Amino acid sequence: RVDYAADSINGARAHGMTLSFVTNNASRAPQAVVDKLSRNDIRASPDEVFSAAMDAAALLRERLAEGSPVLVVGGEGLRSALAAEGFTVVASADDRPAAVVQGWDPAVDWAMMSEGLYAIADGALHVATNLDATLPTERGFALGNGSLVAAIANASGREPLAGGKPFPGIYERALARAGGSAPLAVGDRLNTDHVGARAAGIPGLHVLTGVSTARDVVLARPEERPAYLHTDLRGLLEPHPRPVHERRGEETEWIVGATHCRIHDDVVLLDDEVALTGREAEITLNAYRALACAMWDHLDRHAGAPAPSIPDIRVRA
Numbered sequence: 001r002v003d004y005a006a007d008s009i010n011g012a013r014a015h016g017m018t019l020s021f022v023t024n025n026a027s028r029a030p031q032a033v034v035d036k037l038s039r040n041d042i043r044a045s046p047d048e049v050f051s052a053a054m055d056a057a058a059l060l061r062e063r064l065a066e067g068s069p070v071l072v073v074g075g076e077g078l079r080s081a082l083a084a085e086g087f088t089v090v091a092s093a094d095d096r097p098a099a100v101v102q103g104w105d106p107a108v109d110w111a112m113m114s115e116g117l118y119a120i121a122d123g124a125l126h127v128a129t130n131l132d133a134t135l136p137t138e139r140g141f142a143l144g145n146g147s148l149v150a151a152i153a154n155a156s157g158r159e160p161l162a163g164g165k166p167f168p169g170i171y172e173r174a175l176a177r178a179g180g181s182a183p184l185a186v187g188d189r190l191n192t193d194h195v196g197a198r199a200a201g202i203p204g205l206h207v208l209t210g211v212s213t214a215r216d217v218v219l220a221r222p223e224e225r226p227a228y229l230h231t232d233l234r235g236l237l238e239p240h241p242r243p244v245h246e247r248r249g250e251e252t253e254w255i256v257g258a259t260h261c262r263i264h265d266d267v268v269l270l271d272d273e274v275a276l277t278g279r280e281a282e283i284t285l286n287a288y289r290a291l292a293c294a295m296w297d298h299l300d301r302h303a304g305a306p307a308p309s310i311p312d313i314r315v316r317a
Contacts (some may be wrong), residue, residue, distance in 0.1 A: 002209050006041035008161040008233035015237070019048050019077040020178040022171065022185075024164045024192065026103030026129035026145065027075045049308035050174035052129035052164035053081035055105050057175050060127055061085045064098050069095040071124065072153075073116040075105030078129065093118035097228065100153065102160070104145035113152055120156045124146045130164025136211065138307060165192035168200035175202070186233065190224040203227035203236050214288055215314035218295045219220035225296060229289050240288065242295045254293040261290035263298045266308040 013019055014283060014302050020145050021033060025227060028036070030046035037044045053074070060070065066086040071093065072079050078101060093115050099224055100116040102108075120126045131146035175183050185202045189249050190208030196300020197204040204226035207218055219228065228240050244255045253262040260271050268276040270287050283291070291313075 002041050002232070004234050005209075005314050008236045009042050012236045013043065017236075018178055018180050019044065019178070020047045020174045020190055022051075022165075022174045023049070024052045024130040024132055024145075026051055026056070026081075027105040028077045028162075029080045030054075031111060032077070041212065042081045048168070048178070050159055050177060051077060051081065052170065053078040053171040053172055054084075055163040056101050056127050056129040057081040057085040057087070059097055059161065059169060060087070060101065060125075063125070068098040071095070071100045071116060071119050072103075072130070073108060073112050074103035074108050075147075078103040078105070086232040091115070093124075097124050098121070099127055100152075101127045102145065102149050104132075104135065108148060113148065117152050120152065120158060122204050126152065126156065126158055126160040126164040127241075128164075128212045130192075130278045131162050132164075144224060166195035166199065168196055171196055171200035171202055175200075177235075178273055180254050182197065182226075186236065188212060190226075194224050194226050197300065198225070205230060207232050207235060208315060209233070214315050215310055218288075218292050218310055218313065219299075219307055220296070221297075222300070225292075229285075229292060231285060231315050234317065241244065241289075245288065245293070245297070252297055254295070254297065256290040256293070257286035259284065259286045259290045261287065261294040263308055268294070268308055271279050276311055276313075277309070280314065281311045282316060285315055285317045288313065288315045 027030040030049035033049045034044045034046055048052040056308045067088055068142040069090045070082050070087045071090050082089050100119045102116060129145060131149060134141040148233060149160055185197035185204045188207050190212040194204045198258035205228040206226035208214055208231045209290050228235060240258045246253050251262050251264060253260055262269055
């Protein structure tokens with residue numbers, strides 16, 4: 001359970017926002033996603049879910065005729081998505097499938113992956129629902145779909161066609177399905193959620209509830225940078241102050257709310273008094289926002305130079 005998630009998401013709906021739950025998890029059918037959200041007190045309906053399995057099926061529909069045979073290296077969520085797009089789901093390379101679609105599922109094993117390889121070697125198109133190398137679990141990071149896809153690609157010598165995040169298509173297709181006009185992509189992982197959102201031209205709200213830390217955000221590459229920052233999903237319902245930048249001689253100072261941030265001789269200064277040094281630091285939400293603006297500006301103006309030292313950051317909202 002993620003703190004503030006239910007109240008914030010249900011509150012966004014109450015304020016008239018249209019919701020689309022976009023996930024790289026290809027193992028669950030939409031109703032299973034809704035059931036999991038419901039167990040966490042989040043209201044949703046199956047038509048608001050858009051998964052990487054659905055994205056891969058839509059991607060394939062753009063390339064193959066309705067009814068084409070497709071071999072699944074994955075689970076029920078992927079089979080359901082392909083059937084919904086009008087494909088004939090098969091289980092053997094002997095059925096001469098036009099494509100092999102691969103998505104993570106705990107049932108995927110050597111036999112299933114080898115069956116996919118036989119079909120690809122015989123000319124079938126290889127499609128991956130996503131290329132996530134790892135999958136977060138309670139014990140740490142386990143093998144993700146991308147690692148399993150890489151095994152088949154290594155054996156076949158052919159690069160797969162991929163859907164899901166961080167590719168923009170999943171956002172574009174989810175948005176077209178939801179019918180939204182002023183989208184915001186919310187996510188906690190820079191290299192999937194926010195790379196994909198930026199590539200699709202959608203502003204992102206990053207929250208500190210998952211993989212990417214505040215330090216990761218501050219040091220993010222241009223293609224990863226979100227438009228808005230918050231600690232959690234309360235950011236959906238709270239105003240975000242606009243950053244302001246001012247010149248101070250050769251330096252640029254960034255101001256968010258009442259907090260000022262600048263970088264002087266590779267030392268980060270907050271309000272001209274607090275230097276962010278050491279191994280850890282606790283700062284306010286607006287200080288975090290100002291720091292991100294100042295660091296991104298500094299990194300862009302000093303491309304190729306080492307970044308200033310940044311401690312591990314705890315942000316208090």
